[in-house]
Structure formats: structure tokens, C-alpha cells
Amino acid sequence: MTSSPSRTIRRRLGVLIGAAALTVPLTVAVGSGTAHAATPACTAGTGPYQAKAERFLGRTPDGRQSAADCRAIRDFQRAHGITPAIGYAGAVTWGVMDLVTRQKAAGTNPNAAGKCPVDKGRIACVDLTRQLSWIQDGRKLKFGPVPIRSGRDGYETRTGLKKVYWRSIDHWSTLYNVRMPYSQFFDGGQAFHAIDGSVWSPPGSHGCVNMRRGDAKAYWSLLRNGDDVHVHGRKPGT
Structure with a gap:
């Protein structure tokens, strides 16, 4: 027994819609009418390089994480491709900050x-x-x-x-x-x-x-x- 043309078309459409659903990113907000990329939450944790990171970023180096500190650290992480970009002042983040400092110090005489x-x-x-x-x-x-x-x-x-x-x-x-x-x-x-x-x-x-x-x-x-x-x-x- 063969399917009717209309039934075949409906079945094929169902397969296509189901396949498309599998490709929807998990970061899409369903039901809001618009899609938003997920923004990693800032961490409240104080990292081992907190004061150094604060000093590098021109903030008060009190060694205590604040919401503003976290946002500043997270912005640096995003700009320099550090993941996860959650504002935690860990060894990787400080390593990049220290490297950037030394790069800037080279100035116009890198072969000094x-x-x-x-x-x-x-x-x-x-x-x-x-x-x-x-x-x-x-x-x-x-x-x-x-x-x-x-x-x-x-x-x-x-x-x-x-x-x-x-x-x-x-x-x-x-x-x-x-x-x-x-x-x-x-x-x-x-x-x-x-x-x-x-x-x-x-x-x-x-x-x-x-x-x-x-x-x-x-x-x-x-x-x-x-x-x-x-x-x-x-x-x-x-």
C-alpha cells in the first residue's frame, strides 16, 4: 500500500522540522520571542591573584572580589580569549596580565x-x-x-x-x-x-x-x- 501524496509531504515536513530543532543552540531563550547568547555569570570567589589583577586593571588592590572587580576581570578575559570568562583571578588570567605588562614594557626597543x-x-x-x-x-x-x-x-x-x-x-x-x-x-x-x-x-x-x-x-x-x-x-x- 502506498501513502497519499499529501501524507508523504506532511511526513517529510515533520522530519525536517524535527531535524531543525536538534540544531537550536542551548543558549536560545525559548518563549521570549528573541534569542540571546548566554552570558557567563560572574563568580563571587576571590582568586589567588586577586590583588595583582586589581592593580593591573587600575582598581583598588584590596584583594577582595566585588561585582565591579569581577566585571573588569571578565572583560579582560573575554578580550584575551581566556576561558571560562567568569571573572576569577586565577593563574591563567594573571599569567596573561603579566605577559601583557612585559610586552608593553618592550616599547620601541624590543631588542634592548x-x-x-x-x-x-x-x-x-x-x-x-x-x-x-x-x-x-x-x-x-x-x-x-x-x-x-x-x-x-x-x-x-x-x-x-x-x-x-x-x-x-x-x-x-x-x-x-x-x-x-x-x-x-x-x-x-x-x-x-x-x-x-x-x-x-x-x-x-x-x-x-x-x-x-x-x-x-x-x-x-x-x-x-x-x-x-x-x-x-x-x-x-x-
Whole structure:
């Protein structure tokens, strides 16, 4: 026995509606008439780095969590890709704050310690300790310094003097199945390239030097195959 055309159509519509229901995000507010993204609640807990976080954010460093403190910490966490963004002043949050402080301190003289060679002409320098990179020509700063995200523990960005050997402006990683815009490879599979997320978000890359899109684009315009790259230092936590 065959179904009537109208019954078949109703059955197919029911399947489609049921499938669509499965794709509705859990953060959608049902019955309100509008959809709202869930906002993580602020924690009332005082973190172990509470006073330091308050001082970093320009707040009164009394070491006690308040609603305003939590909102300020949560805003920082959101801006820097730290999860969960609930305003808790833990080790990860303070680690990023401390890193940002050191990055700002580099100013316009990131090579003050002389760890990147000044006798190579045009060279891209990568400081893993401060998670900074810049381009210099001799002793003259040409671009940067800019924040980067290097390899996480177990996937460390390898140190030493290297050279850009292959460039791919719209590269696709078949290994990690992700886009790698403005890729400039300098050591095996390790490259400078742009990412869509935060360069401060832990734990780090799989060895590449992740950059903000504008910075990666500037590196693409300034570097060429054969240009030197010097990687030194050690990423915190590796």
C-alpha cells in the first residue's frame, strides 16, 4: 500500500522540522520571542591573584572580589580569549596580565638585550619569553613589536637562526584542518601566520607563530624567501 501524496509531504515536513530543532543552540531563550547568547555569570570567589589583577586593571588592590572587580576581570578575559570568562583571578588570567605588562614594557626597543642578531640585515625576531615578534634591519626597528602566540608545551616553537623558505598567502593546513592566512614557513612545518582568535589565548599553537591578521599581513609585505628569522627564549609554561 502506498501513502497519499499529501501524507508523504506532511511526513517529510515533520522530519525536517524535527531535524531543525536538534540544531537550536542551548543558549536560545525559548518563549521570549528573541534569542540571546548566554552570558557567563560572574563568580563571587576571590582568586589567588586577586590583588595583582586589581592593580593591573587600575582598581583598588584590596584583594577582595566585588561585582565591579569581577566585571573588569571578565572583560579582560573575554578580550584575551581566556576561558571560562567568569571573572576569577586565577593563574591563567594573571599569567596573561603579566605577559601583557612585559610586552608593553618592550616599547620601541624590543631588542634592548641584544638577543636578536644585528649583523644579518633584514631579520624577523621572535622572543618566546615575552611572546613578541618584530622585524629589524641591522639595529633599526622596521615593524613591531607585536604580540604572538607560539607553540604550547610539547609543541614548542624551535629556537635558533632560520630562514623563510616558503610562502603561501591563503594556506590550508591538512594536518590540523584549519586556515593559515599569510603563512611564511621558516622551520619545517612552523610558520608565521594569522589566526582568527586571540593571540593571548592559552595554551598556544602547535609550533607556529600565530599573529593577528593585520600583523601577519604586514610581515607578508615585508619579508621574502631567504630572509632570516631568529627565535630565542622560552614560552612561559613550556
